[in-house]
Amino acid sequence: MSTSKSALSNIFGQLTFWRGVRAIVFFLIFWQIGSLLDDWTGYDLFGIGLVPPPTDVFTAFLEVIPKHGYWMSWVASFSRVLTGFLVAMLIGIPFGLMLAVNRYFRGVFFPPFEILRPIPPLAWVPASLIFWPTNEMSIAFVTFLGAFFTIVINVLGGARNIDISYLRAAQSMGASQFHLFWKIVLPGTLPSIFTGAAVGMGITWEVVLAAEMISGGGTQGGGGLGFFIWNSYMGGSLEQIVVGMISIGIAGYLSSSAIRKLGFVLMPWRRLF
Amino acid sequence: MSSSSKVKTGNTKTKAAPSDSALVTLDGVSKAYGEAWMSDEVLKDISIEFPAGELTVIVGPSGCGKSTLVNIMAGFETPDTGSVSVDGKPIQGPAKDRMVVFQETALIPWQTTLENVTFGPKMRGEKKGASLKKEAEDLLIKVGLGEFMNKYPIQLSGGMQRRAELARALINEPNVMIMDEPFRGLDAMSRSLMQEFFLQLFDENRKTNIFVTSEIDEAIFLADNLVILSNKPTRVQKVIKIDLPRPRNYKMLTSAKAFEYKREAMELLHDEAMKSFAVAK
Numbered sequence: 001m002s003t004s005k006s007a008l009s010n011i012f013g014q015l016t017f018w019r020g021v022r023a024i025v026f027f028l029i030f031w032q033i034g035s036l037l038d039d040w041t042g043y044d045l046f047g048i049g050l051v052p053p054p055t056d057v058f059t060a061f062l063e064v065i066p067k068h069g070y071w072m073s074w075v076a077s078f079s080r081v082l083t084g085f086l087v088a089m090l091i092g093i094p095f096g097l098m099l100a101v102n103r104y105f106r107g108v109f110f111p112p113f114e115i116l117r118p119i120p121p122l123a124w125v126p127a128s129l130i131f132w133p134t135n136e137m138s139i140a141f142v143t144f145l146g147a148f149f150t151i152v153i154n155v156l157g158g159a160r161n162i163d164i165s166y167l168r169a170a171q172s173m174g175a176s177q178f179h180l181f182w183k184i185v186l187p188g189t190l191p192s193i194f195t196g197a198a199v200g201m202g203i204t205w206e207v208v209l210a211a212e213m214i215s216g217g218g219t220q221g222g223g224g225l226g227f228f229i230w231n232s233y234m235g236g237s238l239e240q241i242v243v244g245m246i247s248i249g250i251a252g253y254l255s256s257s258a259i260r261k262l263g264f265v266l267m268p269w270r271r272l273f
Numbered sequence: 274m275s276s277s278s279k280v281k282t283g284n285t286k287t288k289a290a291p292s293d294s295a296l297v298t299l300d301g302v303s304k305a306y307g308e309a310w311m312s313d314e315v316l317k318d319i320s321i322e323f324p325a326g327e328l329t330v331i332v333g334p335s336g337c338g339k340s341t342l343v344n345i346m347a348g349f350e351t352p353d354t355g356s357v358s359v360d361g362k363p364i365q366g367p368a369k370d371r372m373v374v375f376q377e378t379a380l381i382p383w384q385t386t387l388e389n390v391t392f393g394p395k396m397r398g399e400k401k402g403a404s405l406k407k408e409a410e411d412l413l414i415k416v417g418l419g420e421f422m423n424k425y426p427i428q429l430s431g432g433m434q435r436r437a438e439l440a441r442a443l444i445n446e447p448n449v450m451i452m453d454e455p456f457r458g459l460d461a462m463s464r465s466l467m468q469e470f471f472l473q474l475f476d477e478n479r480k481t482n483i484f485v486t487s488e489i490d491e492a493i494f495l496a497d498n499l500v501i502l503s504n505k506p507t508r509v510q511k512v513i514k515i516d517l518p519r520p521r522n523y524k525m526l527t528s529a530k531a532f533e534y535k536r537e538a539m540e541l542l543h544d545e546a547m548k549s550f551a552v553a554k
Contacts, residue, residue, distance in 0.1 A: 165379035168349050172367040173393030173445055183396070187383040269383045269425040 028054045052239045057246070060239035070228065077212065077224035078251065080136075081204045084143025088200060092148050093193060096155025101185065113152065121146040121207045125214055139211045146207035147200030154199070158192020159185055191270060194263040198256055205252045225251065294481045295370070295448035297323040297346065301355035304341055314506035315341050318355070321500055321509060323449075325360075328475055328482040330492040332538065333502030334546045339485045340376070342507075343453040346483065347373045359449065369393060371449045372442035376457055378434040380426040386413065386437050387422040393445045412440040416470075432463040439474065452484040456491070465523070468494055472521055489542065493517075493534050494526055501538055504545040511541060 035053035037043050052060075064070040098105045099113075121142050128138040162185060170184050212226025223231070225248050232240035264271060304316040315338040323329045333339050344350040346357055348367040357364050359371065380389050390409040394400040400408065413422050416436040418429075426434055435455055442450060455471075456464045468491060475482055475495075486492050492499055499513040515534060517525050525531055 163379070165375045165377070166381055168347070168367070168373070169375065169379040169381070169441075170392070170396075171349070172347055172369065172371065172373055174369045174397045176396075179396050183392075184381065190383075267383070269427065 050238075052242060056239050057242045060237070060243050061246075064240065064243055073223065073225045073228040074247070074251065077208055077226065077248075080139055080143055080208045080212075080224060081201075081251075081255065083140050084145075084208070085147050085197075085201060085204050087140075088144050088147035088151055088204075089197065092151035092196075092200075093155055096152040096196075097159055097185070097189065099152070099156045100159030100189075101181070113149075117149045117153070121203070122210055122214075125211060129215065135215045139208065139215060142211050143204050143208045146203040147197075150200040150203055151193070151196040154192045154196025155189055158189040158195075161192075162188040190267055191263075194259065194267070198259050201255050201259060202252065205248065205255070209248060293446065293448055294326040294479060295360045296325045297371075297449055297481060297483065298358045298361075299323075299346070299355065300358070302342075302345060302352040302357065303354045304338075304345065304350070304352050316345075316352070317506035317508050319507065319509055320355075321512070323481055323483055324498070325481050326479040327497040328484060328495055329498040329500060330484045330486060330496035331500045331502060332486055332489060332492045332542070333507065334504050334542060335487050337502050337504055337545075338507040339487075339502065340453060343373065343451055343483075343485055346451055347371055369397070369445045370447050371451055372445055372447040373451045373453060374435070374438050374442055374455045376454045378426065378431075378438060380434055380437055380441070382426055385423050385425055386418060386429065389426070389437060390441045390444055392441070409440070409444060412444055413437070416440045430463075431459050432467055435459070435467055436470070439471070443474075443478070447480065449481045449483065452482065454485055454487065456486075464491075469522075471495070472519075476520055489535055489538050490526060492538070493531055494521060494523070499534070499538065501541050502545075504548050510545070511537075513537060 031048060031051070032053045032055065034048040035051055038048075038050070095109075099110055100106075124142050124145055125138070128141045129135070132138040132141055166184050166188065167180060170180055175183065208224065209226035209229070212224040213230045225244055228247075229241055229244035232238075232244055299319055299321045302316055302319045303314075305312040305314045307313050319342070321329075321331075331339060331342065341350065345352050346364075348357075348364050348371065364371070380386075381392065384392060387406070387409055390413060391405055394405055410419075410422060413419060416439060418433060418437055418440070421429060421433060421437075426437070429437060438455070456467050459467060472495060484492075484495055493515060496515045499515055501510045501513065502508070503510045513534060517528070517531060
């Protein structure tokens with residue numbers, strides 16, 4: 001019975017996989033035609049005439065792949081994102097949980113938090129460039145802010161939405177505060193932690209790219225993918241701009257897949273939905 | 274009937290209650306919500322005795338504060354006046370001697386059925402390891418969930434979830450079981466199967482059972498004593514002793530005696546339901 005079920009889900013999985021592949025291929029063909037149509041006839045289809053065709057982008061991609069600097073850009077951006085994101089998780093999860101479970105803590109820290117939250121992370125860039133001693137630290141700080149507020153708000157909301165009957169059931173079975181926290185509140189908040197992490201990760205990528213463009217980065221790929229794009233723009237290479245953009249797309253996809261996988265492992269009861 | 278008079282529900286010819294079940298007494302319990310100038314009086318001077326080892330069903334119009342009453346008896350909420358005591362001792366918050374089976378399922382979603390059942394004893398450190406696992410497994414087999422021990426609650430049907438919850442309550446060896454509309458939301462067939470199953474369990478262990486419902490048939494089918502509540506502010510209207518033999522079966526519900534109980538209960542409830550209907554308009 002279980003084999004037929006897994007065979008069925010396999011076929012289903014393959015169907016969705018090939019549907020995805022077809023969609024991407026169709027998109028590339030559309031892009032190629034639109035781009036070539038402009039070259040041959042001068043007709044600008046949906047404004048994509050100016051964009052280099054996928055074949056040119058692919059060639060540019062092949063050119064940068066062996067280059068050390070390109071991969072250093074990946075490493076630089078990824079390490080910034082991970083630093084900011086992990087610090088945001090490490091501070092944001094306990095902070096959100098404290099806001100949720102302790103009335104006094106919430107009374108003191110929630111109002112200033114709510115005033116700081118609407119400030120876009122990029123508005124912090126000038127101040128943090130002045131405040132932090134190095135460029136690297138200010139980028140890390142701004143990336144941290146990007147993820148922090150989202151994570152805290154999700155953790156707080158998730159923890160406060162836990163069904164009270166779980167808490168009551170545990171209490172009537174003799175749960176201490178310790179048990180209530182570790183056995184009910186924390187696992188009950190996990191789904192929201194992962195929602196916050198997924199959204200926060202996306203914001204972190206947005207912020208790190210913009211921060212890299214603004215701060216100008218270093219040399220030899222130390223500037224990250226944001227600087228790679230900016231540099232390509234300054235150098236007038238349209239193909240490389242697109243290469244940089246697609247690289248970010250792939251990087252963001254890899255990050256959010258990692259979060260999804262981790263959620264899948266840590267929350268077995270959610271796989272059944 | 275004066276609402277402040279003490280209502281006796283006890284059996285006159287008391288059959289020996291087992292030592293592990295307890296007498297629960299509500300004495301003048303009142304509860305209101307909100308500030309004084311706009312307070313919503315939910316319970317008004319409720320006094321009921323739940324005799325040890327008997328099944329007392331509380332029935333009342335919907336929205337009359339039955340769940341508030343459950344929360345107070347369980348110790349989740351404190352009454353404004355009056356007290357709840359078990360064998361004469363006033364209760365201090367929730368405790369494992371009074372287990373609650375909740376309206377919607379309160380099985381913990383991130384624990385498997387087996388983990389849910391072992392949760393209480395494990396947490397209190399009373400029982401552990403293989404012997405606890407064996408006890409939980411036996412209980413789950415008894416409630417017909419032997420095949421589902423390692424499933425998560427979401428994988429169980431509504432009826433299975435209620436049975437898992439019964440097992441989770443019973444493993445804590447409570448003196449009192451408080452059931453807050455436990456079969457609500459089940460389809461008619463599962464519901465009547467659950468009622469029969471529940472009575473079977475009750476006949477076996479004879480704990481003091483407090484069962485809240487809004488279904489009159491269910492109430493009469495299960496009850497030793499039937500407590501009929503009024504509309505908000507909720508008082509005790511009447512206590513009816515249901516003198517049908519045990520073990521019960523569904524044919525008894527069509528007996529003349531059962532009809533008589535039903536007529537009486539319906540008259541009392543209908544008047545109250547009409548009142549709240551009129552208020553709602």
